[in-house]
Amino acid sequence: MPINFDEIIERRGTDSVKWDLFSTDILPMWVADMDFKVPEPITKALHKAVDHSVFGYTMDSKALRQTVVDRMKKLYDWDIDESWVVATTGLVSGFFAASNMLCKPGDGYLIQTPVYMPFNQIQDALGFIRQENPLTPIVDGNKLRYEMDWDNFNAAFHRDGHPTKMFLLCNPHNPIGKCFNREDLKRMAEKCVEEGSVIVSDEIHSELLLGENKHIPIASIAKEIEKNCITLVSPSKTFNIAGLFCGFAIISDEELRKSFRKTLDKMTLHVSGLSFVAAQAAFSGDCDPWLGELKAYLTHNRDILVNYIDTNLPSVITTIPEATYLGWLSFEDQVAKGMIGSDPSDFFLKRAKVVLNNGAAFGTGGEKFARINFGCPTSLLNEGLGRIKNSLLKD
Ligand SMILES: Cc1ncc(COP(=O)(O)O)c(C=O)c1O
Numbered sequence: 001m002p003i004n005f006d007e008i009i010e011r012r013g014t015d016s017v018k019w020d021l022f023s024t025d026i027l028p029m030w031v032a033d034m035d036f037k038v039p040e041p042i043t044k045a046l047h048k049a050v051d052h053s054v055f056g057y058t059m060d061s062k063a064l065r066q067t068v069v070d071r072m073k074k075l076y077d078w079d080i081d082e083s084w085v086v087a088t089t090g091l092v093s094g095f096f097a098a099s100n101m102l103c104k105p106g107d108g109y110l111i112q113t114p115v116y117m118p119f120n121q122i123q124d125a126l127g128f129i130r131q132e133n134p135l136t137p138i139v140d141g142n143k144l145r146y147e148m149d150w151d152n153f154n155a156a157f158h159r160d161g162h163p164t165k166m167f168l169l170c171n172p173h174n175p176i177g178k179c180f181n182r183e184d185l186k187r188m189a190e191k192c193v194e195e196g197s198v199i200v201s202d203e204i205h206s207e208l209l210l211g212e213n214k215h216i217p218i219a220s221i222a223k224e225i226e227k228n229c230i231t232l233v234s235p236s237k238t239f240n241i242a243g244l245f246c247g248f249a250i251i252s253d254e255e256l257r258k259s260f261r262k263t264l265d266k267m268t269l270h271v272s273g274l275s276f277v278a279a280q281a282a283f284s285g286d287c288d289p290w291l292g293e294l295k296a297y298l299t300h301n302r303d304i305l306v307n308y309i310d311t312n313l314p315s316v317i318t319t320i321p322e323a324t325y326l327g328w329l330s331f332e333d334q335v336a337k338g339m340i341g342s343d344p345s346d347f348f349l350k351r352a353k354v355v356l357n358n359g360a361a362f363g364t365g366g367e368k369f370a371r372i373n374f375g376c377p378t379s380l381l382n383e384g385l386g387r388i389k390n391s392l393l394k395d
Contacts, residue, residue, distance in 0.1 A: 003290055005036055005297045006377050018373075028355040029384050030345075032174070034240045034325060034375030038278075039290035042239060045281035049274060058273035060087035067283045068233070068248050074285070075207070078220035084252050086261055087276070089269045090245040091204050092118050094232045095168060096126065098200045098249075101263040103128040108162035110197065112153075114328075114362035114369070116174045119202075129162040134365045135176065142309065144319050144330060146176050148184055157195045164197045169218060172205040175328045175362055175371045177321025179209070185218045189225040198256070199229045204247070205324045207238040207291065210299040213322040219250065227253045230260065235282030237324075238291060240375075246275035298325050301374040301381050308385045313392065325375030328359075334392065335368045344370040352391035354384050 011019040018031040037043075065085040072078040088094035099122050103109060108129040111119045123130040133153045135146035157164045169188065172179045180188075192199050199218060206215040219229035234247035251257040281287065302320070305327050309318045317330035331344040340347035345358040348370065359369025374381050 003039075003293045005294065006379065007037075008377055008379070009035060009037060011035060022355060026349070026353050026355060027380065027384050027387065029373045029376070029381075030355045030357045030371070032237065032324075032326060032373060032375075033242045034373075035377060035380065036240055036294070036375070038240050039282075039287035041284065041286035042241065042278050042281045045277050046274060049277045055273060057270075058276055060085070060271065060276060064276055064280050065248075067280055068250070070285075071283045072217070072220075072233075072250070076215070076217055076220050078217055080250055080252070084250050084257065086249045086251060086257065086264070087271050088232070088247045088249055088264065089271050089275075090236065090242075091202055091232045091234050091247045093245075093267070093269050094230075094247050094249050095119075095200050095202060096122070097260065097263045097267055097269065098198075098230050099126055099128060099166060099168075100267070101259050102165045102198050102200075104165075106162060107165045108159065109166040109168055110156050110164050111168050111363070112148075112170070112173070113364040114175060114359065114366035115170050116202070117361045117363075119168055119170065120361075120363040122168075128165075129160070131156045131159045131162065131164055132364055135173075135178075137365065139317060142314055142317050144317050144328070146173075146178055146319075148188075150187070153188070154191060157191070157197065164195060167192045167197045167199050169199055169201045171201060171203055171218065172208070172215065172323035174205060174324055175326050175357070175359075175366075175369075176319055177210075177324045177326060177328065178319075179213050179215055179322045180218075182216050182221065185216060186221050186225075189218055189221060189228070193224060193228050199225070201229060201231050203231060204234050204237050206233065208298065208325060209295060209323050210302050210321060215323070219252070230256065235279050239278075239282040239287055241275075241278050241282060244272070244275040244278050246271050246279040248279075297378075298375065301325070301376075301378055302327070304378060304381060305372070305374050305385070308382075308389075312385070312389050325373060327372040327374055328369060329356075329372060330359075330369050332368045339392065342368065344368065348388060348391060352384075352387040354387050354391075 231250040357371035359366035
C-alpha cells in the first residue's frame with residue numbers, strides 16, 4: 001500500500017521544537033524535521049524494545065556497525081570495515097568532538113558559507129578560528145545555484161597564520177541543497193591532504209536525494225583521501241528520527257579513530273539504547289521502499305515550491321535543491337525596496353504567520369535569505385506559500 005504522506009499528523013502538544021514553540025495560528029516551516037510518520041519497521045523495532053521493558057546501558061553492537069558497512073556498500077559501492085564505525089549522539093556532537101580532537105587554541109577550521117548554523121558556531125562555542133570560503137552565488141533569472149570559489153578556497157587555508165586543522169564539509173550542503181560533484185570533491189580533498197587538514201564530512205542529508213541526483217562520499221574517492229577523513233552519516237534526517245539522536249563516524253585511520261573515541265569518552269557522549277534500535281531498523285534496508293516513496297514526494301514538493309515562486313513570486317530568487325527538504329529563498333529585491341526588513345523570517349513570522357529560518361544565521365552570504373522546510377504534506381506547503389504570497393501583497 002502506498003505511504004500516505006498527505007496525512008496531517010497533529011504534532012502540537014508533543015513538545016515538538018518545530019510546532020510547540022509558537023501559537024496555534026502559526027505554521028512552522030523551519031527546523032529540519034519532517035511532518036511524516038517514520039517507516040513501519042522502525043516503529044515495530046521500537047515497540048519490540050519497549051515491550052522487552054528493560055532499559056539498561058547498551059553499546060553499538062557489531063551487527064549494527066555491520067549494518068552501516070552494508071549500507072555504504074549498497075549505496076555507494078564504498079568498502080569500509082566494521083571496525084571503522086563509531087557511534088555518536090548525532091552529527092553535531094560528532095563534528096564538535098572532531099573539532100575538539102583536531103584543533104587546539106589558535107587553530108583554524110574551514111567552512112563554506114552559507115552553511116548549517118552550528119558550523120558557524122564552533123568559533124563561539126569552542127574558540128577555534130573560523131576560516132571561510134563563501135560559495136559563489138550564480139543567479140540566472142530567478143534561479144540560484146552556487147559554485148566553488150577555488151582561489152578563495154586555496155587562500156583560506158592557514159589564513160592569518162592560524163593553521164587549518166579541519167575542513168568541515170557539508171555534502172549535500174544545507175541550506176543550498178547542493179550535491180558536490182566528484183571533480184569538486186577530489187579537488188577539495190587533495191588540497192586538504194596537501195595542507196595537512198583533516199576533512200570532517202557531514203553527510204547527514206546524503207540519502208535525501210531529489211530527482212536523479214547522486215551522492216558521493218568524499219572519502220570513497222581514493223584511499224589517500226579516505227585516510228584523511230572523518231565521514232559522518234546518520235539515518236536521522238532520512239528516516240525522520242532526528243529526535244532520537246544517533247549517528248556514525250566512519251574513520252579508516254586507526255590513530256584518528258582512537259583519538260576520536262577517546263574524545264567522545266571524555267565528553268561522555270553516550271547514545272541511547274532506543275536510538276540504536278531505531279538506527280539499526282532504519283539502515284537495515286527494510287525501510288528503503290518507504291524511502292523511495294518519500295524521495296518522490298519530496299521531489300514533487302520541491303517542484304511545487306519552485307513553480308509557485310516562478311508563477312506567483314517571480315522577484316524571489318530560489319535554488320532548485322538537489323537534495324534535502326530545504327528551500328533557500330533570496331528576498332534581496334524585497335529588502336532593497338523596503339518591503340521587508342533585513343530579516344525576512346521576522347517579517348514572515350509577523351505578517352504571514354509562517355516560521356522560516358533566518359538566512360543570516362547560516363553565516364556569510366545568508367543575509368536577506370530565508371530557509372523553508374518542505375518536508376511536510378503538500379497541503380501544508382501550499383498553505384505556507386499562500387500565506388507568504390499574501391503577506392507580500394499587503395501594503
Ligand atoms: C548538515 C547538518 N548536520 C547536522 C544536523 C543535525 O544533526 P544531529 O541532529 O544529528 O546533531 C543537521 C540538522 O539539520 C544538518 O542539517
